Structure formats: C-alpha cells, structure tokens
Amino acid sequence: MKEKILQNCGKCGLCLNACPVYKQLKEESASPRAKLQLIKAYDQHTLASSPFLKEIISKCMMCGSCSAACPSGIDHYSKFMEMRRKMVEAHGETPAIKSLIYLLAREYRTRFGVGIARAGQKIMPKVLAEKFKLGNIPLKNFPELNAVPFRKAHDEIIVPKGKPVGRVIYFTGCATNYLYDDTGSATIGILRHMGYEVIIPKDQTCCSIPLLFHGAKEKAMGNIRTNIKALEKLDADAILVDCSTCGEALKNEYPRLFESHDKNLAAAQKIAPQVTDILSFISLHFDLLQFDPKITEKVSLTYHAPCHTKNTLQSRGIAEKLLQTLPTVTYKQTPDFDQCCGGGGTFFYEYPEVSKKMVDKKIESAKALQVTHWLTDCPVCRMNLAGNTEKSDGLTVLHPVALIYAALKQI
Ligand code: SF4
Ligand code: SF4
Numbered sequence: 001m002k003e004k005i006l007q008n009c010g011k012c013g014l015c016l017n018a019c020p021v022y023k024q025l026k027e028e029s030a031s032p033r034a035k036l037q038l039i040k041a042y043d044q045h046t047l048a049s050s051p052f053l054k055e056i057i058s059k060c061m062m063c064g065s066c067s068a069a070c071p072s073g074i075d076h077y078s079k080f081m082e083m084r085r086k087m088v089e090a091h092g093e094t095p096a097i098k099s100l101i102y103l104l105a106r107e108y109r110t111r112f113g114v115g116i117a118r119a120g121q122k123i124m125p126k127v128l129a130e131k132f133k134l135g136n137i138p139l140k141n142f143p144e145l146n147a148v149p150f151r152k153a154h155d156e157i158i159v160p161k162g163k164p165v166g167r168v169i170y171f172t173g174c175a176t177n178y179l180y181d182d183t184g185s186a187t188i189g190i191l192r193h194m195g196y197e198v199i200i201p202k203d204q205t206c207c208s209i210p211l212l213f214h215g216a217k218e219k220a221m222g223n224i225r226t227n228i229k230a231l232e233k234l235d236a237d238a239i240l241v242d243c244s245t246c247g248e249a250l251k252n253e254y255p256r257l258f259e260s261h262d263k264n265l266a267a268a269q270k271i272a273p274q275v276t277d278i279l280s281f282i283s284l285h286f287d288l289l290q291f292d293p294k295i296t297e298k299v300s301l302t303y304h305a306p307c308h309t310k311n312t313l314q315s316r317g318i319a320e321k322l323l324q325t326l327p328t329v330t331y332k333q334t335p336d337f338d339q340c341c342g343g344g345g346t347f348f349y350e351y352p353e354v355s356k357k358m359v360d361k362k363i364e365s366a367k368a369l370q371v372t373h374w375l376t377d378c379p380v381c382r383m384n385l386a387g388n389t390e391k392s393d394g395l396t397v398l399h400p401v402a403l404i405y406a407a408l409k410q411i
Helices: 002-007 014-018 020-025 032-043 051-058 065-069 076-091 095-104 107-123 126-131 173-178 181-194 209-213 217-232 244-256 263-274 278-284 307-311 318-325 352-368 379-388 400-406
Strands: 166-171 196-199 238-241 275-277 299-303 329-331 373-375 396-398
Touching: 014 020, 014 032, 014 065, 020 352, 032 051, 032 076, 051 076, 065 076, 065 307, 076 209, 095 107, 095 209, 107 173, 166 181, 166 217, 173 181, 173 379, 181 196, 181 278, 181 400, 209 217, 209 244, 217 244, 217 263, 238 244, 238 263, 238 278, 244 263, 244 275, 244 307, 263 275, 275 278, 278 318, 278 400, 299 318, 299 400, 318 329, 318 400, 352 379, 373 400, 379 396, 396 400
Parallel strands: 166 196, 166 238, 238 275, 299 329, 299 373, 373 396
Antiparallel strands: none
C-alpha cells in the first residue's frame, strides 16, 4: 500500500514550486519529489541508509506545502515523519536536538530547562547577547521567557464576563506557557468577553510535534497520552489552540499514532474534530465581539500566514478576512504574505543560512508597506520574524489576538 502511494507520484513537479526549501536551494535533492523517490528506493532496499540520506530527508520544514500542492494527493507529511524516525534510529541525532527532545519529553524537565534559560537571559552580559546567535536569531532579539509559566499564573477554570454562552478548553502549548504569555492573556480576555467559560487543563503538556518531527515517536508518546487523557474527560464546545502547529498535532497527528486496539485511538478521534484555532473560532462567533467605540485611531498592520495554518489546519484565508473586518485596523498585504518565513520548528537553528535568506526577504516586503505591526499566529514564525527585525525596522510582531483584544470594549 505504502509503495502504491509512492508510485502515484507522476513527477509533475508541482510540489517543487510549493516547497520553500527547494525554492531557496534550487537543488533537486532538496525537493519533495526527490525525497519521495529516495524513500521509495530505501523501502525497496535499492538505496542504503546513510548520514547523507538523513541529511537530505532532514532538510525540510515539515510545512505541508508539498502535500497541499500535489495533484496525486500524496501525504508527504506522514512519509517524511516515518522516514525521519528510521534515519534517527540508524544515525542518531545531534547533541542539541537530543537535548531539546529530552527536555520536551517531560513537563517537569521543560519547566526546569526554561527556568535555567530564563536565569541565563537575566545574567547574560549585553555584549554576549549581541555577539551570539541561536541559529539565525541574535540572542539579543530573543523574547524574554515568561516570569511565571502561563498555566501556573492562571486558574484552571476562568469564568466568563456577562451572560455565559458556552465553555471552551484552551490548549496553550509550550510557547504560550513559557514564552508568549501575552498571547494567552489576550486569548482568555477575548473568550471571556464573548461569554465563554475557559478551561485550561493543568495537566496538559507539550503537543510533542517537535519530537515527532525529529523521529522521536517513542519519546513523544508519553506527552501525547497525557494530553489525550487531559482533554477527553472534559465536555466543551471546542478545544482551542493559539498555535497552528499544536492544532495540527491534536487534529491530524494524534489519531494516526495509535493501533486499532489501543483505547487512546477512540479518544484521539473524539478530540480531533473539536480542535479549532482561535482565529477561526473568533471569526465564527464574531457577532459576540463588542468593539470600543472610543478607539478611533487605526493600527496599520500586515499578516504572515504560517504554513501549518494554511496547509494542515484548513484555516487558509481566515485570519486575513478577520483582520480586515476589525474596525480599528488598516490592513495591508505583502505579495509574499503566505510564503514560509524559514522558522520551521528548529529549521532556523539547523539551517540558519537558508532560513535567514527566507526571513530577510519577508522583512523587506513588510517594511515596504510602512505598517507598524506584523501579525502571525505561530510562535516560531513570530520568534523568527521578530528575532530578525531590528528596532529601526519599526515593526512590532504579535499574535493577532493581541490586537483584537486591545480593540474590545471593556465590559
Ligand atoms: S506534486 Fe505530487 S505528483 Fe507531482 S512531483 Fe510532487 S509528489 Fe509527485
Ligand atoms: S514539507 Fe515543506 S519544506 Fe518539506 S519538502 Fe514539503 S514543501 Fe518542502
């Protein structure tokens, strides 16, 4: 069956123009088409495993653009994930990625690691922060980690303002919990304003997509089972995510991970259709928003569409429409608003030169619009865009919920 799907590739090349890595490198070996053929050859035992093969398979952001463009309906995503697992089993991982996997595989380790990193951020001399980079991002441009993890700083049940209209579960992901608590506060603020009770399960943990993307399926399964257990027991109108990659994990990946006899399969299948990204949810219930009529000054902004929002979460176009509907906003669109920024999970760290070229191109396009804000609903895109802009560029990079919340009437 697996082979049959790979044989469906008619080598039309449509995935090449969709692939941000190929577009940058212009090498056939970097293309999704070539990766599929290499996987086929490996599966047929005509190509041996090697560190070089691992490198080719890894040079990919798992952005899903190839699958979205493929007329043969090939699911590159699952094939690449499976092949990555085989390559890591055969050739191991770099120490940095191994450490990341180790930290993310247990919540207490993540908390500990973030605590150390935050202490390091506080004491790091300015000269070092200016000199060193993590991947393509200068340390001085890294966002300050949350002083208190978002889930620790908030109650598990948050009551709505005004007349209750329903109840939602908020899956915060690691980024809001440890890095961007402004996104979390705005999300809660909007939902309460709409009249929703918000449940933030305390026992949720990393969605584990970074582990799955690095072939560490076995290490990811502990987190995944924990999340399924935390989410399946709750009754709500929706399970909301503020990160499209977490959404991709809960909606698409979790149901694929379990054998038919595993009780987690039914639970994952029950959870999946309830998962919605926060911007789609706001769009759907837009009539519940009351904007502050006293705000007359408009914010000029543009939007960067994350790959997982448009390719795997089926939310293409929703953020753009929503932002144009806001009364407090002047929305402008760059010609490359839906092109990948090169963040790609850890791609910005593993392939900094390629990533840098991609993000710099986007920054030039955004600057040309002369807007003050640049919005995106993926924390890695946000980190990559903000991390590569300078103060003099005059662009504040935020999640769209921050501006939506700021425009609401206080009730
Ligand atoms: S778009 Fe699909 S069918 Fe065409 S080359 Fe790429 S994988 Fe093959
Ligand atoms: S997932 Fe994205 S980066 Fe990877 S091969 Fe497909 S289009 Fe290229």
